[in-house]
Amino acid sequence: MPVGSSSRSSSSRSTSSRSTRSTRSTRSTRSASTRGVSRKTTKATGANPKLAAMVKSIRIQRFAKKGKTTFCNQAFNAYAAKHGFKGFQGKVANQMFTAMNTPGSGWKKVSAQDAIKAAKEGKLVAAAWYNNTPQKGRPDGKRPGHIAAVIGEYSPGVPGIAQAGTKTFEWGPVTASRKNPTYFVRG
Secondary structure (H helix, E strand, O other), rough: OOOOOOOOOOOOOOOOOOOOOOOOOEEEEEEEEEEEEEEEEEOOOOOOOHHHHHHOOHHHHOOOOOOOOOOHHHHHHHHHHHHOOOOOOOOHHHHHHHHHHHOOEEEEEEEEHHHHHHHOOOOOOOEOOOOOOEOOOOOHHHOEEEEEEEEEEEEEOOOEEOOOOOEEEEEEEHHOOOOOOOOEEOO
């Protein structure tokens, strides 16, 4: 559902047994879950309108969880491409984190406050979590990490993100995803 749209029940694809409604915070009026796709119908107050439009343009819901597989890396790659950055093709979230954390990569590690400020300025900002737990059969040999796009300030001092993953949404607080991420700004 587009950022800033009015809240209403989701699509004709869902049945009443698959669709749930619940009151969230004062920012989120209703949430409907359809086939593992969380759709927040929040008013995106605090999001940079240009970045929110970029998120809308990649149709983030198409990266929603399928079975046990999540696609945060593909969603962030599509979003980064809208900014003109194409260096994440084929990488999983942990590999993206490692690439951003490499000196000379063009990415800078910043605080949550600086991430919010950079997003308000329209820059490409990531909130990333590296998972160091070993897992065989993964491209990086580790359990999946996570990455989300910071697109503004959700509430005072809390970065607002767009993400695909266990929950997929165009606008929500960073704490709805993972706590204590590492923030990176491009450029």
